[in-house]
Amino acid sequence: MEPESTESASRLVVLLVDDQAMVAEGIRRMLEDEADIDFHYCQDPREALQMATEVGATTILQDLVMPGIDGLMLVRFYRSNPDTRDIPVIVLSSKEDPNTKSEAFRNGANDYLVKLPDKIELVARIQAHSRSYLAHRERDEAYQKLRDIQRQLEHSNARLEESNRELQRLSSLDGLTGIANRRQFDKTLEQEWRRARRNRSQLSLIMLDIDYFKHYNDHLGHQCGDDCLRSVARALDEVVCRNGDLIARYGGEEFAVIMPDTSLKGAHQVAENIRQAITDLQIEHPASDIGRHLTLSIGVASAEPSEQGSPAALLTRADQALYQAKDKGRNRIELAAPLAGPRPASVGQA
Ligand SMILES: [Mg+2]
Structure with missing residues (x-):
């Protein structure tokens, strides 16, 4: 009994292409004791290429002289066909002749x-x-598999990055109004504070609150309340259009605008534009104590960031100005008093 090879992939498969059955019989006998070699015979050269592919030949034994076709032409056929291009070919010649031998190698025999x-x-x-x-062949297949895995990995990574970017974007936006959320506001205020300190520039902050918004909600329902918040966000977006400014929903019915490189006077003007834009919207407010339409109370603060100050202090001052605006009757703008303090000697000496 011949031992079965457990791995068909490692079996050696020989295809003999020769017109003489006698030769085939001789070769078959030589190989019959070899357990790891499968022997196949092709007598018709026209079928050689197809048969080599079908049996999965790992070596071709090729006769040179056959009726109707030159053996070397067949070798060139093997070489030009993708399925047989790499299969080793051993040429079987009837004589030891240097010219024939060199011809054989030149045509692609191994x-x-x-x-x-x-x-x-x-x-x-x-x-x-x-x-x-x-x-x-195994090496090529392994390499190809590796390439496939690498491509898949690259594809997954690209998708993951895409999702991360989207997640990042969503985590910085307010779900209801689509403008920046509190988280993004805090991050930006911190960043702009540091930038203003480096550049020795002014940083302004506007805090806004919708007047009697609780009454509005109670009277008209939360659906209308949500629409109202969206309208205010849209108006803010239209008025505050300078690159670098950030509008955010600070929480509830409170909004904020961060304005880098902006003086108190400049921020005051923007606040007035916002107040006017809301007035122009003429949103009915049947439950307001100060009129028939929606209004805003606004606080503005400005700072020239230094080692001593902080974003939190700027926020507190803007918030205090906002509460003053509420105290003084709403639908108005209050400015936080500028901070007194020594200014750096190198600034303002022009
Ligand atoms: Mg022959």
């Missing part, structure tokens, strides 16, 4: 034997060529 060859030599060469071929 080896040259005179028939009938010595059994030991034939088996050794089939084994060497077949194993080399299989090793190359």
